[in-house]
Amino acid sequence: MSFGGKVLTIFHLDNSRSERIIWLAEELGLAYELQTFARENRAAPAALLDIHPIGTAPLLRDGARVIMESGAIVEYLVNCHGQGRLMEPVMSPHYIDYLQWLHFAEGTALSAMSRAFGMRMLLGAECPAVQNAMVRQQRTLQVVERELAVRPYFAGPRFTAADIMMEYYFTALERASMVDLHTYEHTTRWIAMVRSRPAYQRMMAVAAPTAAL
Amino acid sequence: MSFGGKVLTIFHLDNSRSERIIWLAEELGLAYELQTFARENRAAPAALLDIHPIGTAPLLRDGARVIMESGAIVEYLVNCHGQGRLMEPVMSPHYIDYLQWLHFAEGTALSAMSRAFGMRMLLGAECPAVQNAMVRQQRTLQVVERELAVRPYFAGPRFTAADIMMEYYFTALERASMVDLHTYEHTTRWIAMVRSRPAYQRMMAVAAPTAAL
Numbered sequence: 371m372s373f374g375g376k377v378l379t380i381f382h383l384d385n386s387r388s389e390r391i392i393w394l395a396e397e398l399g400l401a402y403e404l405q406t407f408a409r410e411n412r413a414a415p416a417a418l419l420d421i422h423p424i425g426t427a428p429l430l431r432d433g434a435r436v437i438m439e440s441g442a443i444v445e446y447l448v449n450c451h452g453q454g455r456l457m458e459p460v461m462s463p464h465y466i467d468y469l470q471w472l473h474f475a476e477g478t479a480l481s482a483m484s485r486a487f488g489m490r491m492l493l494g495a496e497c498p499a500v501q502n503a504m505v506r507q508q509r510t511l512q513v514v515e516r517e518l519a520v521r522p523y524f525a526g527p528r529f530t531a532a533d534i535m536m537e538y539y540f541t542a543l544e545r546a547s548m549v550d551l552h553t554y555e556h557t558t559r560w561i562a563m564v565r566s567r568p569a570y571q572r573m574m575a576v577a578a579p580t581a582a583l
Numbered sequence: 584m585s586f587g588g589k590v591l592t593i594f595h596l597d598n599s600r601s602e603r604i605i606w607l608a609e610e611l612g613l614a615y616e617l618q619t620f621a622r623e624n625r626a627a628p629a630a631l632l633d634i635h636p637i638g639t640a641p642l643l644r645d646g647a648r649v650i651m652e653s654g655a656i657v658e659y660l661v662n663c664h665g666q667g668r669l670m671e672p673v674m675s676p677h678y679i680d681y682l683q684w685l686h687f688a689e690g691t692a693l694s695a696m697s698r699a700f701g702m703r704m705l706l707g708a709e710c711p712a713v714q715n716a717m718v719r720q721q722r723t724l725q726v727v728e729r730e731l732a733v734r735p736y737f738a739g740p741r742f743t744a745a746d747i748m749m750e751y752y753f754t755a756l757e758r759a760s761m762v763d764l765h766t767y768e769h770t771t772r773w774i775a776m777v778r779s780r781p782a783y784q785r786m787m788a789v790a791a792p793t794a795a796l
Contacts, residue, residue, distance in 0.1 A: 423726050424691070437679055441654070441686035449673050460662050466650055473654035477689035478637070485698045489705065492712050499705050513636050 378402040378451075381421050381429040383414050385545065385579035387440050387480075387538045388428030392577050394444055394534050396569035398452050409581060441476055441535065448531050456531045468525035468532050475535035479514075480542060482506055487546050504549075511554055518556040522563075533564050545583055591615040591664075594634050594642040596627050598758065598792035600653050600693075600751045601641030605790050607657055607747050609782035611665050622794060653751075654689055657744045669744045681738035681745050688748035692727075693755060695719055700759050717762075724767055731769040735776075746777050758796055 380395060380402050382388040395402045407415050407427065419425040422436045430437045430446070437443050448457040458468035486503035493500055514536075517524065524532040540561050543549050551558055564570060593608060593615050595601040608615045620628050620640065632638040635649045642649055643656045645663075650656050661670040671681035699716035706713055727749075730737065737745040753774050756762045764771055777783060 423729065425722065435679060437683060439683050439686045439690050441690055442682040445682050446679060466648060466659060469655040469658050470650060470652050473652045477652050477654055481694040481697060484694060485701050488698050489701060492706065509638065516636065
């Protein structure tokens with residue numbers, strides 16, 4: 371198969387977590403083809419089902435293989451295309467932090483955010499169950515704030531793929547107008563720092579959202 | 584610090600995903616101390632906040648360090664205590680499958696299940712939004728069924744930690760009475776196979792749920 375000489379194809383859904391994969395590819399300087407899909411009625415379009423039966427983004431094609439799931443694609447890219455960059459190896463003193471936040475981004479943070487957002491759309495912000503979900507968000511944000519008060523990046527002294535995984539949590543909170551982050555001083559410092567990276571800005575130049583969630 | 588000669592402590596919340604960590608420790612033959620917490624009003628008790636500010640389970644203490652997040656704990660245990668067992672290394676032809684399902688369990692499957700379950704509790708099973716969430720569950724189950732029709736385990740020919748991550752998705756669906764799985768022939772074959780493992784049964788002997796969700 372030929373994709374204009376590029377082995378990697380990133381299938382990007384507008385206004386979604388697949389922004390991470392483009393950002394990571396830009397950080398690593400990987401050549402990739404970008405295929406962007408618009409949302410239909412806010413959801414992923416049926417055309418994504420032609421790429422992979424899960425029908426969501428991100429999806430990454432590497433040669434003949436299509437890989438799903440943000441965390442898996444990120445680990446795959448750093449471990450198989452990254453030549454040791456943007457990750458912490460098993461023997462590193464920062465390995466546990468790297469692993470924790472790499473998984474926490476979806477496993478806890480965005481999972482709880484998605485649940486709260488879905489409930490708020492259906493029940494309104496005044497509903498007690500929605501307010502309980504917001505309290506849980508606040509605990510997550512406090513844990514993050516505490517972490518970023520004592521280290522510049524999630525895995526320690528260096529920017530890693532764990533930061534890319536975590537950044538989309540804040541993007542999602544902001545785009546859904548879920549939380550005012552400005553009282554979280556260290557978190558907002560970290561957000562500004564990672565978004566000022568040239569690779570993030572190259573990602574936004576090709577993948578800035580065209581429609582609201 | 585001494586924990587009866589054991590370096591590892593697993594903090595287990597009754598009827599929760601921390602069952603995975605006990606199961607994995609049993610598979611790997613690791614010595615561990617088990618501390619079990621009962622739920623209070625269905626949620627994690629405040630006592631877990633004394634272990635880690637996230638206040639949820641699973642949590643794993645290894646020496647002086649407490650690690651959160653199922654996927655991170657599982658990757659940590661296999662990579663740092665597993666001596667190459669129950670994982671697929673980067674050069675393995677099964678590495679991509681291993682990674683995908685290791686992350687998919689929380690990132691897609693349980694995230695969507697938790698959202699649907701929360702909505703159903705608040706709105707009832709007849710609500711159209713709940714029924715839409717159930718349709719998304721079915722797509723997830725169909726993708727899994729298709730996968731398990733062509734390979735015995737999620738990562739291919741061998742049982743791995745990806746199976747342990749995925750099994751709790753079905754446990755959660757069953758305990759929440761979300762889906763009748765019996766039409767998913769390959770999935771139910773896989774469930775029976777992994778739950779028949781001696782290490783799973785040793786886990787259930789010490790961690791079977793004592794209260795409903």
